[in-house]
Amino acid sequence: MTRANRRRxxxxxxxxxxxxxxxxFVIPTAxxxxxxxxxxxxxxxxxxxxxxxxxxxLWRGSYGPVLWRTVWMSVLATMACLAMALxxxxxxxxLPKSAGRWVLAIIVVPFWTNFLIRIYAWKTVLHxxxxxxxxxxxxxxxxxxxxxxxxxxxxxxxxxYNYLPFAILPLYAAAERFDFGLVEAARDxxxxxxxxxxxxxxxxxxxxxxxxxxVTFIPMLGSYAIPDIVxxxxxEMIGNKIAQRVFSDRNLPLASALAAxxxxxxxxxxxxxxWSPRSASRRGGxxxx
Amino acid sequence: xxxxxRLDGIRKAFGGHEAVKGVSIDIRRGEVFSLLGPSGCGxxxxxxxxxxxxxxxxxxxxxxxxxxxxxxxxxRRINTVFQSYALFPHMSVWDNVAFxxxxxxxxxxxxxxxxxxxxxxxxxxxxAEARPRQLSGGERQRVALARALxxxxxxxxxxxxxxxxDRKLRQRMLLExxxxxxxxxxxxxxxxxxxxxxxSLSDRIAxxxxxxxxxxxxxxxxxxxxxxxxxxxxxxDTNLMEGVVLxxxxxxxxxxxxxxxxxxxxxxxxxxxxxxxxxxxxxxxxLHVSRGSLPPGSGRNVIRGRVEDVSYRGAETRYWVRxxxxxxxxxxxxxxxxxxxxxxxWDESVWVGWHADDAFVIGSxxxxxxx
Ligand SMILES: Nc1ncnc2c1ncn2[C@@H]1O[C@H](COP(=O)(O)OP(=O)(O)OP(=O)(O)O)[C@@H](O)[C@H]1O
Ligand SMILES: [Mg+2]
Numbered sequence: 001m002t003r004a005n006r007r008r009x010x011x012x013x014x015x016x017x018x019x020x021x022x023x024x025f026v027i028p029t030a031x032x033x034x035x036x037x038x039x040x041x042x043x044x045x046x047x048x049x050x051x052x053x054x055x056x057x058l059w060r061g062s063y064g065p066v067l068w069r070t071v072w073m074s075v076l077a078t079m080a081c082l083a084m085a086l087x088x089x090x091x092x093x094x095l096p097k098s099a100g101r102w103v104l105a106i107i108v109v110p111f112w113t114n115f116l117i118r119i120y121a122w123k124t125v126l127h128x129x130x131x132x133x134x135x136x137x138x139x140x141x142x143x144x145x146x147x148x149x150x151x152x153x154x155x156x157x158x159x160x161y162n163y164l165p166f167a168i169l170p171l172y173a174a175a176e177r178f179d180f181g182l183v184e185a186a187r188d189x190x191x192x193x194x195x196x197x198x199x200x201x202x203x204x205x206x207x208x209x210x211x212x213x214x215v216t217f218i219p220m221l222g223s224y225a226i227p228d229i230v231x232x233x234x235x236e237m238i239g240n241k242i243a244q245r246v247f248s249d250r251n252l253p254l255a256s257a258l259a260a261x262x263x264x265x266x267x268x269x270x271x272x273x274x275w276s277p278r279s280a281s282r283r284g285g286x287x288x289x
Numbered sequence: 290x291x292x293x294x295r296l297d298g299i300r301k302a303f304g305g306h307e308a309v310k311g312v313s314i315d316i317r318r319g320e321v322f323s324l325l326g327p328s329g330c331g332x333x334x335x336x337x338x339x340x341x342x343x344x345x346x347x348x349x350x351x352x353x354x355x356x357x358x359x360x361x362x363x364x365r366r367i368n369t370v371f372q373s374y375a376l377f378p379h380m381s382v383w384d385n386v387a388f389x390x391x392x393x394x395x396x397x398x399x400x401x402x403x404x405x406x407x408x409x410x411x412x413x414x415x416x417a418e419a420r421p422r423q424l425s426g427g428e429r430q431r432v433a434l435a436r437a438l439x440x441x442x443x444x445x446x447x448x449x450x451x452x453x454x455d456r457k458l459r460q461r462m463l464l465e466x467x468x469x470x471x472x473x474x475x476x477x478x479x480x481x482x483x484x485x486x487x488x489s490l491s492d493r494i495a496x497x498x499x500x501x502x503x504x505x506x507x508x509x510x511x512x513x514x515x516x517x518x519x520x521x522x523x524x525x526d527t528n529l530m531e532g533v534v535l536x537x538x539x540x541x542x543x544x545x546x547x548x549x550x551x552x553x554x555x556x557x558x559x560x561x562x563x564x565x566x567x568x569x570x571x572x573x574x575x576l577h578v579s580r581g582s583l584p585p586g587s588g589r590n591v592i593r594g595r596v597e598d599v600s601y602r603g604a605e606t607r608y609w610v611r612x613x614x615x616x617x618x619x620x621x622x623x624x625x626x627x628x629x630x631x632x633x634x635w636d637e638s639v640w641v642g643w644h645a646d647d648a649f650v651i652g653s654x655x656x657x658x659x660x
Contacts, residue, residue, distance in 0.1 A: 179375070181371065181373060181375045182375050182377060182378075184342050184362070184371075184375070185369070185371060185375035185376075185377070186377070186388070186392075187342075187361065187362040187363050188340055188341075188342065188362045188363075188367075188368055188369045188437075189363075189368060189388050189389040189392060189436065189437070189440065190363045190389050190392045190393055190440065191363055191388075191392045192361075192363050193361075195392060199377075199388075199392075200377055203377075203379040204378075204379065206379075
């Protein structure tokens with residue numbers, strides 16, 4: 001095949017995904033960005049005119065603290081998810097194939113129950129008169145007057161609970177393909193258990209780590225139901241603000257503007273991560289000097 | 290004091306299947322010692338136990354007078370060249386080789402000349418920045434070797450390091466390994482199922498079969514004086530003849546009756562009493578085939594047969610001669626043919642002769658191979 005032919009074949013093969021991406025991702029995202037520059041009409045729709053009112057409202061609304069809380073809670077919960085998912089994925093990958101499949105099923109099956117029901121269940125668990133609180137009070141860990149609900153701690157716990165399987169699955173997929181002979185080779189060369197993990201296993205599953213990060217962090221940034229149910233006003237996230245603009249204020253342009261800010265927040269880490277390891281391997285992959 | 294690296298009564302089973310059934314080996318300092326045996330006989334398992342990657346069910350591992358059976362791999366001064374090389378794919382050749390020294394917390398500046406020298410030694414100085422997947426099989430093998438040797442292990446374990454290479458490259462790498470061994474003087478424990486490899490590289494060989502050691506000896510010993518039927522058949526080709534001892538003077542020439550061939554003399558091998566059933570092994574290259582009658586002489590065996598097959602192989606010609614119930618293999622160097630002599634051909638009636646000194650008595654035909 002000539003170079004030009006190969007180019008064309010490549011184009012033909014990528015065309016469907018480019019089309020799909022533009023139809024369902026690029027165009028809607030662009031529309032969200034564009035809507036931020038429309039004015040709201042009094043009936044909750046979009047006005048005819050263009051204007052910068054919403055951008056101003058964005059500024060005046062002091063969304064800074066909410067945004068900041070959204071980011072740090074998501075980062076914390078994502079890190080906790082990865083930290084927990086990593087040993088689990090490692091363990092499942094080392095199990096015999098059939099046993100591993102059972103464990104995966106056990107992890108995934110609870111998630112067939114409706115999302116909202118599972119979150120309400122947490123509300124019961126964390127409730128002031130709930131079992132967890134009672135147990136902690138009996139053990140003397142918490143004061144009877146403290147509340148486990150309606151604070152950022154509750155939101156983070158439920159975020160971790162909800163996204164843990166999404167972190168486990170890609171990590172397991174990567175660990176399962178990983179050649180554990182490399183860990184043995186590292187130990188044979190003098191690396192202790194942890195050193196071998198860090199220098200051989202983690203780089204070996206880096207793609208899985210990246211995927212796990214993206215599929216937990218990005219949806220967490222956009223969470224709305226979880227902070228709404230267990231967070232209360234003191235632990236609101238940007239998702240709640242967007243929902244309020246849509247449902248209570250009926251201000252679509254402002255909701256769009258907030259969504260655009262959120263989209264930018266998501267795009268930045270995604271872009272950064274997608275590009276950095278690739279370019280790093282390209283840099284190091286050159287033919288011998 | 291002879292043993293530098295010692296495996297003592299090693300046993301290992303995997304879920305009821307015994308992979309290693311009591312193996313004891315003493316390896317001397319600086320020696321190239323080979324484990325030779327067919328696929329699945331437990332070579333890799335034994336090597337992994339030596340490296341500390343697997344714990345034996347019974348037995349001990351001793352290095353330089355100290356027991357190391359319970360030590361984890363990173364605490365043993367033993368390094369391995371793995372069967373699949375196990376190079377780290379995300380690291381350059383340089384980083385692969387520098388891995389051991391870095392883990393040992395040696396300063397970058399101090400390890401740099403070492404890594405350079407190692408790459409030099411294995412002829413890869415120009416490929417330091419390449420990734421393992423950009424290398425050929427032979428180059429990968431050499432990176433694996435350099436990566437292990439840079440740690441100056443007390444023992445280097447090599448698990449079929451040449452198995453993935455083609456024949457020509459294998460022969461070149463064998464010479465290279467030999468050279469490197471002379472250069473570094475490290476004790477090598479070499480695993481292979483290729484007898485030529487083992488013979489040309491090793492000071493001593495342990496021939497393994499089904500989780501046991503059948504014989505330990507120099508390449509010449511295991512070839513010339515196989516301890517069992519298995520060894521005789523696994524190392525090179527051989528003719529095995531089953532017979533009954535007529536009289537067995539200890540250490541001297543024994544007379545045997547071989548059904549279909551008549552009386553045969555055998556001067557070497559196991560002592561055996563009259564009436565005992567034994568096997569006699571004669572290597573094909575020790576036999577001669579001739580159209581004219583061979584001079585009987587003292588200690589010579591001469592029998593008559595018919596050529597069933599001839600295969601010309603350039604340097605040599607291989608004959609299969611039917612004599613009674615036996616099919617005897619004979620290898621003649623083609624250089625021998627001179628004075629206008631014509632080699633025997635298919636279906637010709639010939640004489641086959643060999644000397645009693647080349648006939649080796651090994652145990653009884655039944656069960657002799659497992660000792
Ligand atoms: N981890 C394991 N689990 C179960 N069985 C194993 C394991 N490792 C080895 N075995 C079995 O033990 C026996 C010996 O295996 P081993 O790998 O030591 O053979 P080998 O002599 O190295 O063979 P090859 O020349 O094919 O590499 C085989 O029957 C193998 O199936
Ligand atoms: Mg093996």
